[in-house]
Amino acid sequence: MTNPDDATARDARIVTAYLEASMVPDPELAASYMAPDVPITFTGARAFTHPREVTAFNAGRYAWVKKRMERLDVVPGDGVTTVYSLGTLYGAWPDGTPFEGNRYVDRFTVRDGKIVTMEVWNDSAERLLDRHGISV
Numbered sequence: 001m002t003n004p005d006d007a008t009a010r011d012a013r014i015v016t017a018y019l020e021a022s023m024v025p026d027p028e029l030a031a032s033y034m035a036p037d038v039p040i041t042f043t044g045a046r047a048f049t050h051p052r053e054v055t056a057f058n059a060g061r062y063a064w065v066k067k068r069m070e071r072l073d074v075v076p077g078d079g080v081t082t083v084y085s086l087g088t089l090y091g092a093w094p095d096g097t098p099f100e101g102n103r104y105v106d107r108f109t110v111r112d113g114k115i116v117t118m119e120v121w122n123d124s125a126e127r128l129l130d131r132h133g134i135s136v
Contacts, residue, residue, distance in 0.1 A: 011081035011110035012074045018115060019085060019106070023066050025058075027051035034115040042120045061124065065091035067104065080116075083108045089122060 014033050021030040030051035040048040048054050058065055070087035084107050090100035104122035108115050 005076075008074055008076045008081050010113060012072050012083055014110055014113065014115065015072065015083040015085060015106075015108045016069070018108075019067060019069060022051055022054065025051075025055045027055045034118075035111075038115055038118060040118045040120070043122055043125060061094070063092040063094055063096055065089055079111060081110045083110060089124070 018030050018033040021027075021033070027050070034051070037049045040051075040054060042048065042054070042057065046057065048057070066089070067085075068088045068090060069085055071085075073084040073086065075082040075084075084105060086105050087103075088100065089102040089104050090098075092098050102123045104120070106121075107117075107119040109117040
């Protein structure tokens with residue numbers, strides 16, 4: 001039987017490896033850390049099932065984007081590990097304007113050494129609204 005602490009540490013490494021591959025971007029390598037047809041939900045309830053769809057989405061949203069991963073919060077469970085990656089995004093908008101400090105939270109569920117769900121939240125929409133003088 002696998003030691004729960006070993007599985008939790010392994011699952012945190014899997015999430016980190018996924019995030020690093022996704023920033024290259026190398027969507028096929030990133031997909032190797034995920035279960036087939038994993039549900040990936042982005043801010044605004046945008047649904048994807050493969051990292052290449054996320055890469056395509058980000059290509060339209062940013063000229064380029066990277067994550068400054070500040071911490072992982074790892075929550076062991078019964079047969080699953082929930083991993084939160086928290087930090088900020090930095091990069092450039094499609095017009096080339098640089099940005100940084102855009103907060104993000106990614107929530108992963110890992111089972112049997114594969115990511116089985118991913119949810120993403122960040123401040124991009126709020127920052128775009130601010131850039132256009134729209135505040136609510």
